[in-house]
Amino acid sequence: MYDPLLAPFPASKQAFPDSYWFSTAKDIVAKETLPILTDTIDADVAIIGGGYTGLSAAIHLAKAGIKPVLLEANDSGWGCSGRNGGFVLGGTGRLGMSAMQKKWGNDTASAIYQEFQTSIDTVQSLIDEGNIECDKIVGGYMKLAHNASMTQQLQQQADALSASFSESVSFVPANEVKNGYINTNLHYGGLYYPKCFAINPLKLARGYQRLALSHGATLYGQSPVKDWQQSQGQHQLITPQGQVNAKQVIIATNGYTGNALHPLVNNRHFPVISSIIVTRPLSSEELQAIGMKSGLMAMDTRSLKYYYRLLPDNRLLFGGRGAIAGKNADKALYRQRLETGLASTFPRLSNIDIDYFWSGWISVSLDDYPRLWHSDDRSIHYAMGYCGSGVAFGAQAGKRLAQMVTNDKTLPSLPYWQSPLKTFPFAAMRRLGLSAFYVFANMFNH
Numbered sequence: 386m387y388d389p390l391l392a393p394f395p396a397s398k399q400a401f402p403d404s405y406w407f408s409t410a411k412d413i414v415a416k417e418t419l420p421i422l423t424d425t426i427d428a429d430v431a432i433i434g435g436g437y438t439g440l441s442a443a444i445h446l447a448k449a450g451i452k453p454v455l456l457e458a459n460d461s462g463w464g465c466s467g468r469n470g471g472f473v474l475g476g477t478g479r480l481g482m483s484a485m486q487k488k489w490g491n492d493t494a495s496a497i498y499q500e501f502q503t504s505i506d507t508v509q510s511l512i513d514e515g516n517i518e519c520d521k522i523v524g525g526y527m528k529l530a531h532n533a534s535m536t537q538q539l540q541q542q543a544d545a546l547s548a549s550f551s552e553s554v555s556f557v558p559a560n561e562v563k564n565g566y567i568n569t570n571l572h573y574g575g576l577y578y579p580k581c582f583a584i585n586p587l588k589l590a591r592g593y594q595r596l597a598l599s600h601g602a603t604l605y606g607q608s609p610v611k612d613w614q615q616s617q618g619q620h621q622l623i624t625p626q627g628q629v630n631a632k633q634v635i636i637a638t639n640g641y642t643g644n645a646l647h648p649l650v651n652n653r654h655f656p657v658i659s660s661i662i663v664t665r666p667l668s669s670e671e672l673q674a675i676g677m678k679s680g681l682m683a684m685d686t687r688s689l690k691y692y693y694r695l696l697p698d699n700r701l702l703f704g705g706r707g708a709i710a711g712k713n714a715d716k717a718l719y720r721q722r723l724e725t726g727l728a729s730t731f732p733r734l735s736n737i738d739i740d741y742f743w744s745g746w747i748s749v750s751l752d753d754y755p756r757l758w759h760s761d762d763r764s765i766h767y768a769m770g771y772c773g774s775g776v777a778f779g780a781q782a783g784k785r786l787a788q789m790v791t792n793d794k795t796l797p798s799l800p801y802w803q804s805p806l807k808t809f810p811f812a813a814m815r816r817l818g819l820s821a822f823y824v825f826a827n828m829f830n831h
Contacts, residue, residue, distance in 0.1 A: 387641070388711030389656045389746060390816070394643040395458040397607040397625065402743040405663040405696065406467055406587040409520075413591050419460060419606030422627035428454035428603075430790055431622055431631035433610050433646070435459075436466030437775065438768050439637030440593035441783025442790075444511065447600035449791050454629050455602060456622060458609035462590030464641040468745030469776060470661060470692055470704050471586045472682045473508050474526055475501035475578065477771045477778035478754035482545060489800055497799055498546075504781035505580055508589075511780060515599070517592030519584040520697055524680020526581035527557070527566055530573035531685040539576045539686070554578050567683055568676035569730050575683075583682050583694055586776060593780075613647055620764065635786050636767035639775065640746035649760055653806035654769050655749040655815050658714055660707030662723045663741040664734065666699045674733040675701070689823070691726050701734065703727045706823065707744045709816050714744040747773040751809055757785055757802040766790060770806055 387395045401407045401414065419435075430446055432439045435457030446453045457463070475498075485494035512519065530536045536559075543556035557565075559572045566575065597604060605624075612623040622629045636647065640656045667675070677683075677695050684692040693703045705723055708714045720742045728735040750756065750770030755778070759766045766789050768782035775782075788796045796802070809815055 386711040386714040386744060389641055389643050391711070392643055393645040394609045394611055395641060397458055397609050399459050399463065401460070401463060402468060402745075403741065404468060404587075404661070404743040405700065405702070405741040406585055408741070409585060410587045410591065413588065414460060417591055417594060419457065419594075419604050422456065422605040422608040422624050422629070425628040425630065426454065428629055428631045430454070430633045430635065431456065431620065431629045432635045432637055433622070434464070434637035434639070434641070435461035435594070435604065435606070436464050436637065436639065437590060437593065437779030438639060438783045438786070439635065440590065440597050441507075441511070441780045442635050442637060442786045443597040443602040443604070443783075444593065444600055445784045445787035446790060447597065447602045449787060451791065452601050452603065454631070455597070455604045456608045456610055456624060456629065457604070457606050460606045461594040461604070462587045465639065465745040465747060465775070466590040466779065467587035468661075468743060469586050469659075470682075470694065470702060471584045471776065472526065472581070472692065472694070473505055473584055473777050474581050474682075474774055475505050475777060477501070477774040478750065479772050480753050482542065493800065496797060497801070500781065500797065500799060500801075501778070502580065504777040507780045507784055508777050511593060511596060512589070515592050515596035517589060517596070519588040519592055522583045522680040522697065524583065524678055524682065525577055525579040527562070527681060527683045528576040528578075529562070529567075529569070529571045529683055529685045530575060531571050531687045533573050535686045536574045539574060543576055553580070563676065566678045566681060568674065570732065571685055571730070581682060583680060584776070589776075610646070632764065633790055634765045635790065636765065636769070637783065637786070639769050639771060639779070640748035642748070642769065647765065649765055650767055650769060650806070652808050652812040655751075655809060655819070656746040657749050657819065658707035658709070658711070658744050659704060659747050659773060660714070660719050660723060660742070660744040661702060661704040662720060662727065662739045663696065664701045664703070665738040665740050667701060667734075671733060671737075672699060675731050691730060693730070700740070701727075701731075703730075709820055715742075719744070747771065747775075749773075751807040755782070755801060756804065756806045757782055757789065758805040759789060
């Protein structure tokens with residue numbers, strides 16, 4: 386698998402992973418292949434990356450009267466936007482609301498929380514505008530305490546969210562979780578977010594592509610940026626067969642950002658692998674045994690989290706951490722680890738047949754929250770560091786990047802776009818540190 390810490394850019398003509406999502410959308414992908422850039426063209430704004438962030442930026446720029454040119458190394462949704470679990474959640478990064486309140490104060494934390502909620506609305510508005518068929522399922526999201534000590538923390542979070550943000554989240558006691566939401570070995574209660582919903586991520590990405598094209602954006606596939614030069618106030622983005630000369634550039638590659646794309650982002654994030662398995666369709670008896678509420682998405686509170694949801698055809702999607710390096714992503718060991726996690730969460734599903742297994746890169750920031758930032762001359766902009774929660778925030782980030790480019794005065798004043806990503810110290814040692822973290826976390830992951 387492409388490894389962003391070892392390669393300067395993704396090679397083109399790479400197949401989509403053999404994922405459940407691709408199995409449901411391969412006909413759509415085949416019919417909507419993007420053209421390859423084969424000329425030298427000019428653009429006011431060039432966008433690198435054809436995932437949620439880049440496509441959303443293209444949509445919002447085009448709607449503002451700027452016709453951008455987007456360059457995707459493969460096809461839209463080839464990266465994490467077509468590989469994730471399909472959780473449309475109000476949040477990103479790894480800072481909880483109490484940490485935000487402590488770091489920035491109540492008013493700023495409240496504004497960030499509102500931005501998270503708005504990100505869900507942004508996804509829904511794009512779905513509605515483009516009439517995107519993406520297998521949307523409404524059922525909410527449950528954050529499950531993985532042990533008794535986490536129960537009190539989730540109760541406190543629910544109280545704080547209700548008091549500070551007038552949010553309709555609720556703490557659900559263990560017996561109610563089991564009887565009304567999900568029957569797992571985690572019988573310690575959970576925090577329920579009713580506004581969240583699930584989608585097919587690859588179908589959503591392709592819907593964004595159609596919407597961007599309908600607004601007049603120009604999109605190219607199989608056109609990775611293999612060289613980037615600057616001259617006389619212009620950025621020259623050089624692809625294998627063409628070149629874009631642009632006044633401004635948006636970097637929207639997130640976890641798939643190569644190791645030498647541009648000094649503005651080099652060594653400022655950590656690509657980490659997340660992997661997913663999908664079972665065969667569950668029988669009626671198995672569905673009754675796991676007792677999962679229709680449309681529910683769930684994630685536990687472990688340091689090395691598991692996340693899961695039922696799919697429209699009654700398969701169970703189950704995800705968690707993957708390999709350290711891209712070359713090992715498809716090894717059986719990491720599939721087996723997820724199968725073990727699945728069996729420990731749902732004992733009734735031990736040894737169930739697994740029909741799909743795939744992986745993707747997420748982008749982790751040093752201080753646990755993402756950034757939307759720019760070069761000193763404001764000709765380069767980026768969004769990065771979503772920490773694995775980018776389905777909703779990616780669409781919102783694209784919208785905010787478009788506002789930055791157009792100097793929109795209504796852009797809210799939030800810490801997420803008031804400073805650059807921090808550079809990782811000892812960047813070459815990131816994977817050694819991750820290995821040590823995984824060993825340590827496994828000791829206390831119960």
